[in-house]
Amino acid sequence: MAHTDQTGKTSRTSRISRTDRTTRRVLRREIAGTIGLLTDEHDFRTMRRYRSFTFQDHAAYLHQIEALLRERATQGSHTTIALFDPEEYADYCAKAGLDPDAPASRTRFTAELAAHGPSVPYEGQPLTDLVPALVDEAVRQATWEYAATLLARLGRCSTCGEDLGRAAFTRASSLLARVLDTAPAGNRHLVCSVSRSPENLLSVLHADDSADGIPDIDEAEALEFTSVLALGLATHSPGGLVMRISPPSGPDRIHGWRLRGYGFEPLTAGEVFDAYCTDVENGDLISPESNVDYCAPPDLGDQHLPPGHHH
Numbered sequence: 102m103a104h105t106d107q108t109g110k111t112s113r114t115s116r117i118s119r120t121d122r123t124t125r126r127v128l129r130r131e132i133a134g135t136i137g138l139l140t141d142e143h144d145f146r147t148m149r150r151y152r153s154f155t156f157q158d159h160a161a162y163l164h165q166i167e168a169l170l171r172e173r174a175t176q177g178s179h180t181t182i183a184l185f186d187p188e189e190y191a192d193y194c195a196k197a198g199l200d201p202d203a204p205a206s207r208t209r210f211t212a213e214l215a216a217h218g219p220s221v222p223y224e225g226q227p228l229t230d231l232v233p234a235l236v237d238e239a240v241r242q243a244t245w246e247y248a249a250t251l252l253a254r255l256g257r258c259s260t261c262g263e264d265l266g267r268a269a270f271t272r273a274s275s276l277l278a279r280v281l282d283t284a285p286a287g288n289r290h291l292v293c294s295v296s297r298s299p300e301n302l303l304s305v306l307h308a309d310d311s312a313d314g315i316p317d318i319d320e321a322e323a324l325e326f327t328s329v330l331a332l333g334l335a336t337h338s339p340g341g342l343v344m345r346i347s348p349p350s351g352p353d354r355i356h357g358w359r360l361r362g363y364g365f366e367p368l369t370a371g372e373v374f375d376a377y378c379t380d381v382e383n384g385d386l387i388s389p390e391s392n393v394d395y396c397a398p399p400d401l402g403d404q405h406l407p408p409g410h411h412h
Contacts, residue, residue, distance in 0.1 A: 134178060135220070137185035137211035138166060140232050147187040151202040167228045180223040182231060183214035184239045218242075244304060245325035248332045255335055269335035273327045276334075276365060276401075280344060281308055281316055283399040284356075287348035289316065293326055295333035295340035295360070304329040333360045341368075343376070344398070353390075356398035367398045 139145045145159040156162040173180050193210050194201040214220065219239035221231060252266030281289065289308040294301060306326040308316035333340040340360040347353050357373045358365035368376070374395040378387045389395070 134173065135181045135183055135211050135215035136166065136169070137183050137207065137214055138232070138235065139185050139187075140236060144185070144187050148185075153202050153204055154207075163228055170223050170228075171225075174223065174225055181215055181220045182223055182235055183211060183218050183220040184235050185211065185214065241304075241322065241325050244302060245321075245328055248302060248325070248328040251332055252328065252335065265335055266331070269331040270327060272363060273331035273334055277306075277323075277327055277330065279401045280342070280358075280365075283401055284344065285346055285348060285354065285399070286310060287346040287354075290345040290347075291326065291342060292344075293330050293333070293340065293342045295329055295338050297332075297336075297338055302329050302332065330360075334363055337362065341376075343373075352392045352394050354394050354396050356396055358398060365401065367401075370395050370397050373397075 139148060139159070139162070142159050145156070145162065148154045149156070156165075170180055170182075190207070190210050191201055193199075193213065194206055197209075199206040199209065219235065219242045221235050221238055223231065226234075252269065255265035255269075257264055258268075280291070288310055289306075291306040291308065293304045293306075295303075304326040306318065306322050308318050311317045330342070332338070338360070341358060342360075342365065343355065343357045345353055345355050355373055355377060357368035357376060359368060360366075374389065377395060378389050379385070380387055
């Protein structure tokens, strides 16, 4: 009888153990993960100064990362890829009093990246597609932060006390809405450039047609784009906006405006052609694209501000 009792106890323990393992597997699928990715060879070599970072070859490291991503996706786990910057990591450890040569410190830094840094979700795409998207996201976020910082530094109007950066952002939002509202049907690709010292700012916005007629716009892209445009308007910096429209049928259409004062000045068809068919590096002519029309932009309507005080 004692033997029978022990067998029953063992059987119950085994069932509980299997249940626990099954539950943990289910819970594991509920945990979102983040991988801090070293996208280039230089950053990879920088991290090799830490003894706890045991990877030897960047290509092999990327291969293993991709295999891990596929494995997690097969298990039903969601993974976010964050851009791991070794210099930012070293600064983070110094400020937090952490040992940079410890895996736990890298884990904590990666968790911070997931919350605040540039990242993209893994959706089964190859790493050759994911890395450029991650770098673009990092550039987008850095551009937005830079433009937002400069707008905040403008302070308040000495006459009326209004926040100059906020007023410029409102003005830029209104102008962007007019551009999109008056554009012909089709998927729109907008580029805003602002000449600043020490470097120029460039922002891109995609606005694709949707079934309900409302352009499908990424909010983060729109925020960055509007901030860059607002900075150009507020500081009266040289710059412009170009919009390429790909309609359901027919050739693509390209329109453009230059920033002038606190608004836009339309480019003629010839000016749009010259802008697109001139190499910005050396001024040489570039052959025009086929199946593309270089056009004067649609009428945006009255852009003039109402009478009274303006910044």
